[in-house]
Amino acid sequence: MDDHNATVCELRRIVDDFVAAREWRRFHDPKNLACSILIEAGELMEHFQWLRTDELAAVRHDDRRMAAIREELADVFAYVLSFAEAMGVDLTQALVDKIRKNELKYPVEEYRGRYGKDDAAPPYEDDPNLARRREEPRGA
Secondary structure: OOOOOOOHHHHHHHHHHHHHHOOOHHHOOHHHHHHHHHHHHHHHHHOOOOOOHHHHHHHOOOHHHHHHHHHHHHHHHHHHHHHHHHHOOOHHHHHHHHHHHHHHHOOHHHHOOOOOOOOOOOOOOOOHHHHHHHHOOOOO
């Protein structure tokens, strides 16, 4: 199973089965799950905390670091899936709705190539590897 053939529904079931088998559902209320998302996101951020912009590209080629990053990202994702389950949120619909809202808020003609409300370039614009990744089409 990978990103190309898994559904959100299947992933939610995998996480829910894991939680149910351990009888952890009683601990998985929305507050605890929201806290857990932030805690795990913080652990993910630790892998980048003191890196300089010019060091970021090398992270992708460091197998040990990437393994740790994948684990933290999986923890965040598992808690997001559990939170969605606990709150009855359809993640696909929520994402589609949010993208549509952002399309109206940030029209392409007005925001193409802009970093934010001002025109300041992001700090990694001078890194050709990271700048190129931002411009690559999905699935490339």
